Amino acid sequence: MSLKKPVKVLIADDHELVRDGIRARLEDETNIDIVGDASNGKEAIELISKVNPDLILLDINMPEMNGFETLEQMRKMELKQHVLYLSLYDNKEYVRRAKALGANGYMLKDVSQEEMISTIYNASEGGFWVNTSLDDSLNEPASEMPILTEREQEILTAIAAGKLNKQIAGELNISVRTVESHRSAIRQKTGGGNAASLAKIASDLGLL
Amino acid sequence: MSLKKPVKVLIADDHELVRDGIRARLEDETNIDIVGDASNGKEAIELISKVNPDLILLDINMPEMNGFETLEQMRKMELKQHVLYLSLYDNKEYVRRAKALGANGYMLKDVSQEEMISTIYNASEGGFWVNTSLDDSLNEPASEMPILTEREQEILTAIAAGKLNKQIAGELNISVRTVESHRSAIRQKTGGGNAASLAKIASDLGLL
DNA sequence: GTGCAATTGAGTAGTTCTACGGAGGCGCGT
DNA sequence: ACGCGCCTCCGTAGAACTACTCAATTGCAC
Incomplete structure (x- = not known):
């Protein structure tokens, strides 16, 4: 692990307090570098080309441009960076949308430090990862909430x-x-x- | 300032991430001591008698026992510690309730580090303090949202x-x-x- | 081109809500 | 004792919504 190049992470969350919390949690992790932070989707997209992150920690509810719109925009611009959603809400529909948009994970804000770090490593490799506490939601009857046009x-x-x-x-x-x-x-x-x-x-x- | 005894703070928020953020923000502030943290109102109340804080940083939306219920309970138990609410929501009704319950402040989670620290000092002295960004809500037509029975x-x-x-x-x-x-x-x-x-x-x- | 989903529109009946109006009882504070 | 707010209930009329049914148009995929 320590031989590999560190994962470059960009944080996008409208609450400075949360960004501070994430920074505090990750700063001792030598294989993770925080290369920038943004307070909404627009700022995040502008920063991507400048700091070239491997993974974007993306909040869903943000002013200006929310997390879903941000990822859509990234796809249009052919930005291929991995995205790990970070949200307050244990909401199946959100998880479904995140997956549909091709994100690499959906993490609730109540994760522990350990789980946050391991999920970041996982998501940076690809696939789709969720909180252990969300597993249930995913394995439940495949009958998701029907999608509205x-x-x-x-x-x-x-x-x-x-x-x-x-x-x-x-x-x-x-x-x-x-x-x-x-x-x-x-x-x-x-x-x-x-x-x-x-x-x-x-x-x-x-x-x- | 530095001659006075430090303010002993108890943090109550259901998100460990937010608690970590607050800790990170306050740890360099020598006049503030974090004496404990709780993930819901019940835990907070149990801790009060053990750690005897001066001020409780109290989140509103928590499982088990929310911030309002917690303060009500504290009043019943005649616990006189100061309370500074911390909430995601810019909601006049919440501010009104906080004030009515006799809290010492209402702080949005988008505060900067500086404002958070000064609000903590202010609230620990008494009075009722809010985010600068909330001033408008307070000064608006004294006609609050009529209270429902x-x-x-x-x-x-x-x-x-x-x-x-x-x-x-x-x-x-x-x-x-x-x-x-x-x-x-x-x-x-x-x-x-x-x-x-x-x-x-x-x-x-x-x-x- | 055939099929399918999305969007648009309609008929007919029945239910629920909204906007007025009014009134009696009950508790609480002065 | 009196007023006042809260909770309770009613009548009437019209507006809005709900529950079924059906169908024409468009556009996209196979």
Whole structure:
């Protein structure tokens, strides 16, 4: 291990406190070099070409550009660095999205120092790694939460914001009946009942 | 400053990573001693009598016993230590509650190291201190979010969970019309429109 | 081109919510 | 004793949502 080149890590998290915590945890680890940190996705992407990291520790909830948007953008720019997500939320949908986007891991912020370090090494080699505490979520019935189409997500977000079907129809320039159709598709896919439960689901899905 | 006795601080946060970050930030500060850390409110309360801190850095969202419940419990036990809340959320209702409970401050997790340290010193002396970035929230129209009665909160929580008026009425053994009355009072007080926006408001109020 | 998913739109019925209005009982503090 | 806030309940009318059904268009994949 100690003969190999150290893993160059870029930290992207909007909370300086969390970045400080990560730095403190990794600074004694001689095979990990922290080569930079960013407080949102945009900064992270700008830094990538400058500091050329091997792995990006990427928070999901960030202002300006969140973790998912960041990875999408990286793919468009053909940036091939490994990405390890770091999130507060034990959310299956998040894990699913991370995997779908081709990330190399999803780590909850309640990891211990040891697990954080070993997950960083693992993810830097490739594959997809998650917290041991998340294993269950992954092995559960393959029946993931059905995936909503873009339009459906758009409408679900509007519903969760408290907008009326009439308003939504107006904003999207479609008929109220169409909004109803989408809404009913969403209910069927998610199992959600009334408007309030759809709002809850929207937040579980990370649409806010 | 350096002549005074150091401030003894107890950290309570469910994320070891955050605790590590705080430790790293405070360890060079000779007038602050970290005398213990806890991962939830229960642990914190048990530790208080053992380590006798001057100030407790208390996270709000924790399993087992959250930050608000913890301070309530401390009041019941007549524990007089100062409390400085530490939270992810820029939420007026949280700040209002913290103040109402007699805490000595409310600090967002995006504080810089300098501000964190000075806020700790300030709060350890008494008073009520908040992030500079939160000042606005405090100085805004004195008209705080109208406070809901217990019953109204109970019903708002149920609404946000997606329950129908009929269900809520059944669970609380009251008439559907009564639920409607409460619901309408909630709408009037919060300015919320339909069910979905009430769900959003419930989450803003920290009722989940 | 055939098939399939996504998006758009509609009919019809029934349920639920919203927006007014009103009122009685109960406890608490002055 | 009186007021006041909270909780309880009701009527009526209309707006919004839900639950089914069906179908035309588009675009993409095989």
